[in-house]
Amino acid sequence: MNKPIENILPMLRRFAYSLTGNPADADxxxxxxxxxxxxxxxxSGVDETRWAFKVCRNVWIDEYRSRKVRQNAVLKPELQEPQTASEHQQFDxxxxxxxxxxAMNTLPDEQRAILxxxxxxxxxxxEVASAMEIPVGTVMSRLSRARVALLDMMKPYQIGAGL
Incomplete structure (x- = not known):
């Protein structure tokens, strides 16, 4: 790699976290x-950063099902510790x-990755179009559909600003 790994690593970790939603899984x-x-x-002739994002996305797709099983086990109420009154806001x-x-996990893989x-x-x-080897118009339409779907899913929770 021409670029030192330490230059790519922070961006790659943020991308991995955005895909997995879990720091341990992102690592x-x-x-x-x-x-x-x-x-x-x-x-040769491929930008190292774009290649790293592409490899990361492909690895994530390969491991998606096993990650989802682990995530579902963590979210089960019987595995959670009891909440105290002082933890109420943190719990929210x-x-x-x-x-x-x-909501992100219900989006199609292509939309989630682009978002x-x-x-x-x-x-x-x-840059996204180049990294994913798709036309810019496809990036725009997938991103638009992802944003609309995510906002619709989050309406019951009255969240959505900034997406």
Whole structure:
């Protein structure tokens, strides 16, 4: 890789977190991504950052089902510790985040990945199109559908500003 890994790592970790919604799973995803990149290398003439995002997305798709099983086990009420009155506000924030993660997980993979790259990573439509090897118009339409779907799913929780 021409760029040092430490320059790509923070962006890759944010992207992985936006896909998984869980810091531990994001770390696992980044580690697996880096292992694949270091073992197989980056094709010549390909931007290392874009390649890292593509590999990360593909690894995540491969591991999506196992991650979802782990996530469902964590969300079961019988596995949660009892909440105290002082934890009420923190619980509300965690509950809201859980609703956002659940809504994100219901989006089709293509929409979720594009929403993550644009909203979390701050990539331009052109950069996303290049990284995912799709036309810019496809990025725009998938992003629009993802935003509308996410806002509709979040209406019962009265959230949605900034998406």
């Amino acid at each position: 696992d995803l980044v580690q697996t991504t880096l292992e694949k990149i270091l073992n197989k290398g980056v094709p 924030h965690k509950e809201t985040l859980a609703h956002v993660n659940k 993550s790259l644009v909203a979390v990573q701050g990539m331009s439509y052109k």
